[in-house]
Amino acid sequence: MQQKIIPDIVIGRLPLYYRALQRMSSKGHTVTSSQELADTLGISAAQIRKDLSQFGEFGKQGTGYNVEYLADQLKKILKIDHVWDMVIVGAGDVGSALARYQGFQDRSLRVKMIFDSDPLKIGKELGNFIVKDISTLIDEIKKEGIKIAIIAVPENEAQEVTDTLIKAGIKAILNYAPIHIAVPPEIRLQCIDPALHLQRMTYYL
Amino acid sequence: MQQKIIPDIVIGRLPLYYRALQRMSSKGHTVTSSQELADTLGISAAQIRKDLSQFGEFGKQGTGYNVEYLADQLKKILKIDHVWDMVIVGAGDVGSALARYQGFQDRSLRVKMIFDSDPLKIGKELGNFIVKDISTLIDEIKKEGIKIAIIAVPENEAQEVTDTLIKAGIKAILNYAPIHIAVPPEIRLQCIDPALHLQRMTYYL
DNA sequence: TAGATTGTTAATCGATTAACAATC
DNA sequence: TAGATTGTTAATCGATTAACAATC
Structure with a gap:
C-alpha cells in the first residue's frame, strides 16, 4: 500500500496551525473555522482546508472545527503526541x-x-x-x-x-x-x- | 519608470548567496561558479543564475563569478553596504x-x-x-x-x-x-x- | 582553438486560489 | 428550514528546471 506523499511545505504549516489551536484552547475557545484560523495566521482559508484535507476530514460543514479535536489530530500527525x-x-x-x-x-x-x-x-x-x-x-x-x-x-x-x-x-x-x-x-x-x-x-x- | 518586482522568495535566497560568498572570500577563493555555489548551498545552479539575473549580469561565460565583485553587488542589492x-x-x-x-x-x-x-x-x-x-x-x-x-x-x-x-x-x-x-x-x-x-x-x- | 560557464527562454512542475456541491 | 462552512475540484498562478546559444 503506497502511502500518499505530503508536500513538505504542507508539513511546515501544520505546527503553525497547531500553535494557533493551542492558543485558542488556552483562551477557552472550543470551536474555530478555517476562516478564523486564516485571519489569525495570515494564510488563506482555502489553503488551510486543503492542507488539513490531506490527512482526513476533521471539520463539520456549517460548524467548523472542534479546537481540541483538531489539535489532537495534528499532534498525532506531527508525532508530537509524546515528548x-x-x-x-x-x-x-x-x-x-x-x-x-x-x-x-x-x-x-x-x-x-x-x-x-x-x-x-x-x-x-x-x-x-x-x-x-x-x-x-x-x-x-x-x-x-x-x-x-x-x-x-x-x-x-x-x-x-x-x-x-x-x-x-x-x-x-x-x-x-x-x-x-x-x-x-x-x-x-x-x-x-x-x-x-x-x-x-x-x-x- | 516601473521598477521590476522581484519575488520575495528570490530576495530570501540572496542573503544565503552572500553568506556563502563571504565564506569563500575568507578562505581566499577569488572566483566561483553557479555550480560551486549550488553544491555548497544545496540549491540548483540554474536557480542561482536565474535569481542573480534578475538584478544584472555579474558573471563571465566560461569563467564564472568574481567572489568579491558578486559579494559587493549583493551587498548593494540587499542594502547591507552600510551598517x-x-x-x-x-x-x-x-x-x-x-x-x-x-x-x-x-x-x-x-x-x-x-x-x-x-x-x-x-x-x-x-x-x-x-x-x-x-x-x-x-x-x-x-x-x-x-x-x-x-x-x-x-x-x-x-x-x-x-x-x-x-x-x-x-x-x-x-x-x-x-x-x-x-x-x-x-x-x-x-x-x-x-x-x-x-x-x-x-x-x- | 576547445572547454567551460553564463544569461535566458521555453517547458515543466508544483502550489495556491476560487468556486461550489454537499451537508451540518 | 436557512445560513454557514467544509472538503474537493478545476483553474490559475508562480516557481523551478532543462537546455542551449552566446561568449569568455
Missing part, C-alpha cells in the same frame, strides 16, 4: 539560552543534555543541567536513544559536530551555526540564522 | 544572547540598544549595553532613527510591543515570541520559533 528528548551541543550564549528556554514545554519537546568541548564549561551548572564533555556525546546519545539535536557551536566546528551527531544516531538537527552544513538525505535539517532573516528585510527598507 | 542599527526588546535569556551575539558583526548589523520593562533588569549591564526602560523606547528609537527591531519578550506582550515599535518608526521586525503578531502591510516581519522548526521535523521521524 521528544533533545540534546544541545555548545554551551555558549545561544546554547545556554536554549537550555533555559521555557518555550519547549507544552510543545512536546524537552532538552535532556547539553555538551561542550571547553574544559572551563564542562561540569558547570546550566539551568537544570550539568554541561557534559563532548567526547562522551556518542555514548550518551546512544544510551538514551535521542533522535533530535540542536547545534549551537561556532561555525568552524558545526560540520564536525554534525558528523558526530549522525554517528550517534541523531535523525533531526536544528542548526544555529551560521553556515550551511551537509547531511545525508535521510537526516532532517533546519537552520536558524537571525542575520539571514534580517538581511532579507533590509532589501525593502 | 544597520537595531534595538532588542526584552532582556531575558533570548534577548541577552542576542545582545552578546557575535554573528551580527561582519554582516552589516549592529545591536544599538536593549530594552526591558522589568525594574530589576533596567539599568543592569548586559554585554556592552545598559538595559533601558521600555517606557523610553519610542523616544530613543526616534532619536536614533532606528528602523530594525528584535522582539524577545513573552508572547503575551509581543503584540503590544510590536504596536509601540511601529509607532516609534520601526519598519522591520524579527520576532522571537512564539506567536503570530499582526503588522500593517508596509512593515516587514520575520519570525523565529525553534519549536516550530523542530515540530516540522518530528513528522518524519
Whole structure:
C-alpha cells in the first residue's frame, strides 16, 4: 500500500496551525473555522482546508472545527503526541539560552543534555543541567536513544559536530551555526540564522 | 519608470548567496561558479543564475563569478553596504544572547540598544549595553532613527510591543515570541520559533 | 582553438486560489 | 428550514528546471 506523499511545505504549516489551536484552547475557545484560523495566521482559508484535507476530514460543514479535536489530530500527525528528548551541543550564549528556554514545554519537546568541548564549561551548572564533555556525546546519545539535536557551536566546528551527531544516531538537527552544513538525505535539517532573516528585510527598507 | 518586482522568495535566497560568498572570500577563493555555489548551498545552479539575473549580469561565460565583485553587488542589492542599527526588546535569556551575539558583526548589523520593562533588569549591564526602560523606547528609537527591531519578550506582550515599535518608526521586525503578531502591510516581519522548526521535523521521524 | 560557464527562454512542475456541491 | 462552512475540484498562478546559444 503506497502511502500518499505530503508536500513538505504542507508539513511546515501544520505546527503553525497547531500553535494557533493551542492558543485558542488556552483562551477557552472550543470551536474555530478555517476562516478564523486564516485571519489569525495570515494564510488563506482555502489553503488551510486543503492542507488539513490531506490527512482526513476533521471539520463539520456549517460548524467548523472542534479546537481540541483538531489539535489532537495534528499532534498525532506531527508525532508530537509524546515528548521528544533533545540534546544541545555548545554551551555558549545561544546554547545556554536554549537550555533555559521555557518555550519547549507544552510543545512536546524537552532538552535532556547539553555538551561542550571547553574544559572551563564542562561540569558547570546550566539551568537544570550539568554541561557534559563532548567526547562522551556518542555514548550518551546512544544510551538514551535521542533522535533530535540542536547545534549551537561556532561555525568552524558545526560540520564536525554534525558528523558526530549522525554517528550517534541523531535523525533531526536544528542548526544555529551560521553556515550551511551537509547531511545525508535521510537526516532532517533546519537552520536558524537571525542575520539571514534580517538581511532579507533590509532589501525593502 | 516601473521598477521590476522581484519575488520575495528570490530576495530570501540572496542573503544565503552572500553568506556563502563571504565564506569563500575568507578562505581566499577569488572566483566561483553557479555550480560551486549550488553544491555548497544545496540549491540548483540554474536557480542561482536565474535569481542573480534578475538584478544584472555579474558573471563571465566560461569563467564564472568574481567572489568579491558578486559579494559587493549583493551587498548593494540587499542594502547591507552600510551598517544597520537595531534595538532588542526584552532582556531575558533570548534577548541577552542576542545582545552578546557575535554573528551580527561582519554582516552589516549592529545591536544599538536593549530594552526591558522589568525594574530589576533596567539599568543592569548586559554585554556592552545598559538595559533601558521600555517606557523610553519610542523616544530613543526616534532619536536614533532606528528602523530594525528584535522582539524577545513573552508572547503575551509581543503584540503590544510590536504596536509601540511601529509607532516609534520601526519598519522591520524579527520576532522571537512564539506567536503570530499582526503588522500593517508596509512593515516587514520575520519570525523565529525553534519549536516550530523542530515540530516540522518530528513528522518524519 | 576547445572547454567551460553564463544569461535566458521555453517547458515543466508544483502550489495556491476560487468556486461550489454537499451537508451540518 | 436557512445560513454557514467544509472538503474537493478545476483553474490559475508562480516557481523551478532543462537546455542551449552566446561568449569568455
